[in-house]
Amino acid sequence: MSDHAGAVKGMIGTSVARREDDRLLTGRGRYLDDLELPGALAAAFVRSTFAHANIRSIDAEAARALPGVIAVYTGADLMEIQKPLAPKVTHPQLRDHPRLPMPPRAVHYVGEPIAVVIARTRYLAEDAIELIEVDYEELPAVGSTAAALAPGGPMAHEGDDTNIAVTLSQSAGNTDQAMRDAPHTVSAEFTVTRGGGHSMECRAVAARHDPATGQLVVWDTTQSPHYARQQLSTIYDMPEDDIRIIAPPDVGGGFGPKAQFYGEEVVIPWVAKKIGRPVKWVEDRSENFVSAMMERSQTHRIEVGFDDEGHLIAVRDHVEHDQGAYCAGLQVPSITTSTVPGPYHVPNIHVELLACYTNMVPTSSVRGAGRPQAVFAMERMMDRIAEHLDIDPALVRERNLIQADEFPYEVGITFRDGSPLTYDSGDFPALLSGTLDRLDYPNLRAEQAELRAEGRLVGIGLACYVEGCGLGPYEGAKVRLTNRGRILVTLAAAGQGQGYETVYAQIASDALGLDMAYIDVTTGDTSKIPFGQGTFASRITATAGPATYQAAQQMRERLTETAAILLKCHPAEITFVGDRACLDGDTDKAKTLLELAQVANVGKHGITLPKGVRAGLETSAYFAPERAAYASGAHAAVVEVDPDTGGVTILKYVIGHDCGNVINPKLVDGQVLGGFAHGIGNAMYEEAAYDADAQPQAASYLDYSLVSATEVPDVELFHIHTPSPLNPLGAKGAGEGGTIPAPAAIANAVEDALRPLGAPRINHAPVTPARIVDAIEHAAAT
Amino acid sequence: MKPGRFTYHAPRELDEALAMLHEYGDEAKVLAGGQSLMPMLNFRLAQIDHLIDINRLPADLTEIRWAADTVAIPALVRQRHVERSPEIAAALPVLTAALHQVAHPQIRNRGTVCGSLAHADPAAELPTVMSILDASFTVASARGTRTVDVADFFQFHLTTAMEPDELLLRVRITLPPPGTHAAFHEFATRRGDFALAGVAALCHTDPAGVVRDCRIAAAGVSSTPQRLTAVENHVIGNTLDDTVITEAGALARAAVDPTGDIHAGAAYRQRLTGALVRRALTDIRTQQEVTRD
C-alpha cells in the first residue's frame, strides 16, 4: 500500500494502466530469444574454468568436425576485434588492464569467454564445447580484496606489483584534526558481499549482416543501445550508421548488468558478418552466473567522531572495493565515496577507496550501484553512536539531518557526474518523522521493552539515504506525426520493464494536450534516433522525461500552427478534441491528425505546400541536466530474531520515499517495492561466494538465493514529493531507492534485537542465520 | 544448459525396463520425476548414454498400496500425490509434514517419493523421514528382487545400496503402533530450499508417558541421513520433560559432525541440529498432550 501526496494534473501523476501488459499477459511479448530470424545459427561460448591462467593452446579440431557445427573461433582467430572494452567511467590515475572481447592469451576470471562455437542448434553447440581441449597454465588467483591487499599475496594480473587499480578519495574540512578533537569516536569494520543483477531474462545478442546494404543489425538486450553502437563502431572501425542496435521491445529486466558492454556483444555480430548468416546467442543461467557483471563487494573501515549529543563532527571511511578482473568502469566506487555522508551534516569527512583487481567477474552497477554499501557503513555507525551515548537512534539521526530549508545543499565533495555534490531538494526530516509515525515509534519502543522482558529478541532498525540520480549527460526524444496520423514518441532509452510505452505517452499527452490514445512510444533502436545514453542510474524520467515533454510541446506548436493555417485562424484558437485539431473546440471546423500529416508530411508530388505550412511534422529535444538530482528516503524495519536458528522474521517494514514529482504513481510504487525485494536479497540472502582460489561457489539458484514471495514482507510505503528544480518535470529517479538502505535497516534491526545478548555485532551483509548465530556465540564467549 | 546426447527409452513393462538396466548398467540412468536428474543433465553434470524413462510402466506403480499394517509407495507415486493423501496424513502425518517442505508444488507434481529416495541427497527431507520409520526398500533387477532395510539403504552422498542395474520398485513402511508420535522440523534459508539442517524424530510412549522407543535422524549434517542413537538412548526410558528435551538438544549438537559450506559453518549446523531436535521433541510432546486430552 502507499499514499502519494502529489498534485495531479492531466496524465502526469495518474496511475494509468500499462500498455505493455496485455501482450505480456498473453504470452505475446517479444523478447530477444522470441525473435524469429530465419536461418539463424546458435552460439555458445567456451569459458575459462580457471580464475587466472595463461592459455597455452586450444584444440578445437574435434569440435569443428562435429556434424552441425559451422565454425569455432578462438580469441586468436579473431585478433582483428581484440580491442579493449574501455572503462565506462575512468580516472587519470587508473591502472587499466585491457579487457578484450575474447582474450587470446590469458584469462583473469572463471567464466571469461575464450572461444565461440557456432552450430545449428544450441544443443549441438554445447556438444561441441565439450570436445574443445584448452591447455591452461594455471596461475595464482586473487579471491577477495583482502587477498588482493595482503602483502606478498598473488597478483590478479601477472607482472603487476600491486592489485590496486586506483585510489579514489573525497575530503571536506579537516578530518584528522576534527577526529582528534571529537569528544567521542567509534569505529567499526563492515563488509558487504558480492551480489548480482539476476534479471530473469539473461543477456542475449543476435545479429544479421546484409552485404547488399552493408548494414549490421544487432539485437541486444542492452540497457544502452547507443553506447553499444558507439563501442562496435570503434572496434569494428565502421560508421555508426552502418550499425543498427535494437534493444527488443521487451527485455526481461536489466538492473545494471545489461547497461555494461561485454565481449559477447563484440563477438556475435562480427561472427555473423564473417559467416554470412544470422547468429543468435542467448546466455544461459550458468553462463550468467560467471560472466554477467556483479557488484557490492566492499569492506568499510569507518570511524566517526561526535559530541555528547550525537552530532557528527567527523567521518573517516577507508573502503576496499572489489573491481573484479578488469575495470569496466569506476562509477560504482565513485558513487560509494560520495554517498557516505547521506542526509546528514558532516562538517569533516574523508573517504578513501582502494579499487582492487581480483580474479572474479568484473564489477559494475547493480541496482543501487555503490550506494547500499556506503549507506550500510554510515547508517550502522549512526546506530553505534546511539548505542555509545545510550540515546535513541532516531534522535541521533534527527539531530544530524540536513533541514528542509537548506537546499540547495553543498556537501563539499564531488559526485560521480563530475559536479560538486549538491543536493537539489528534499525534506529529510519529513521522511524520517513520517517513517517513525507509521511505526508509532514511541509505543513501539515501549512494546519492544516489554517483549524483551519476556525474552523475545525484537529489534528496530532505521536507515536514511540520499541517492544521486537523473545523471547526465543527456537523453533525447523525437516526436513525429506519422503519415498514418498518429503521434510517435521515439526514445533512445531502452526499457526493461519500467513501462516506457505508457509513461512517455502520459508525458507527451500532457505536453500535446492530446489524448494518450493517439500517442505511441517506441524505444531502444539506434536507427530511429541518432543519439542516446541509456537506461541506468535512475536517470531516464529526469532526462528523457523533460526531453519528451519539450519535444511534445514543440510538436503541439507545430500541429496548432499547421491546423491554424488550414483553418484560417490563430494557433491559440486550436484545441484538440479526440484526434481533431479544432477551431474553438468545434469538431466541424477541424483537421484530423491524419489530415495534418497528409498536408505537411505526405504532401502532393510537385505541388507547393499551402502558404505558411512548414514541411515535416517532426520535433526533437535533448535534455541535459546541469547536474544530478537527489532522491532520498528513510526505511524502518522491525524484526524478531530466533536465537536458536538465527532466523529473522520481519514484523513490519516502512519506506518513506521522495523522488520528486511522479508521472505514474503506481509504477513508481512498483519500482520502489521491486527495488526493496532486491534490497532484502542483499540484506539477508544473496551471496555470490567465491573460494580462496576465486572459483565461484554459488553458480546456481540452489546456492544463490533469490527471494520469493515468502521472503519479502508487506511494506507500508509513503511518498513525499519535493520537486527537483533541475528539470521542468521536477522528477528524480525511483529505480534504486527501495534497494539502497534495506541492508542497513535490516542489519540495524537485527543488531538491535540481539542487544540484550551482550550486543553481538552484525558487521556483514547479507545478514544470514549462520552469521547471526556466530555473532551470538562470539558475544557469549567474550 | 541443454542436456548432452543420450538415447531415450520408454519401456512399457517392468521386465523390459529391468532388461535395459541390465544391459546398460552404469551407462544408464532411470528417469522418474526427473526433478533432480534433469537439472544435472541440463548443467551437463551428469553424462549418460541411456535414459530409461519409467513413467510408461504400468499404472499400478502410480498408486499407494495399503495393507493391514503397512503402506507401500511404488516407484511412480508423485510426491504431491502422497502429500495430498488424507490416508497418509492420518497414518503417517510426519511424512505429510515433511513433503510440504520439499521444494515447491511444481517440483512435487513431477517428483516421485522413490526418486528422491534413490537420489539419496543427505540434505533432503524424504530420506531423513524414512530413517525414523520402519521402512524397507524393494529393489528389482533382471537378476531378481530383494529388500533392503532403511538402515542399509543410504550409503553415502547420492549413493544407495542399489546396484547400477537395480530399480527402486517401492518403499514399504510399517505403520507405527498406537502411542507413536513423530515430527519433522527443518530450517532452510528460503521457503522450499534444501535445509541447512533437518530433524525427523519419532517417539513411542507408554500410557504412563515414558518413551519406549525413540528414533531421531538428522538431515544435512552427514553424507547420509544420520541417526542420532546417543540422543535416542537418552530419551528412551524418560518422559519428554523440559530437562530431557534440553539434554537431547545438547547431545544432538555434540553428536553431529557436519562440514561447513558457503551457507553455514559446521558449528552453526551443530547448534541448529540441537535446536531442531528440541523442536521436534517438543512437537511430539504437544502431540502426546493432544492425544491424551
Place this chain on the structure above:
Amino acid sequence: MTETTGHLISVTINGATQQHVVDDRTTLADFLRERLRLTGTHLGCEHGVCGACTVIVDGAAVRSCLMLAVQSDGSQVETVEGLSPEGELGPLQQAFKDNRALQCGFCTSGFLMSVTAALREGPVHDENHARDVLSGNICRCTGYSGLVQAVLDASKETDGE
C-alpha cells in the same frame, strides 16, 4: 533440434491435439518455444528454480525445462497462450494487470500458470496462502506485493463463479 533419432508423439497443446517427431533430448520448454513457436513460455534458469517455464501438464503445474518433449506424448499441455485464446484477458490476467503484478513480464507466464493450477485446487483466502502459492516462482521486478493481491483478487473472482 533436428537429430537423427525421432519419436512420434501425440500431444494436446491448449486443446489441440498434434503429432510431432521429437528427438531424445529436446526439453518440453524448447519444443514449445522453438518447434511450436509458443514463445510465451520463457527459460529463466533451466534448473527448475525460477519457475519462468512453468506450464500445466495433465492438470499439474510443472517446470517445462525439467521435462523432455518426448515425455509429453499423450499429455494435455497448457501454456500461457491457452489462457486467452481470443486475446481477451481472463480474470487472473486482468487481476495481474489491475494490481501491477508484472513489470518486465519475463516471469509472468510462469506465475500465471502456477497460479492457474493452484486456483483450480481451491480458493486462496489470505496473504500467507497467496505468498505460499507464489513461492515457486521468482520475480525480480515487482517485489511480489502486486502478485499477492492479484492472487487474492482472482481467487475471489473465481470463487464467486
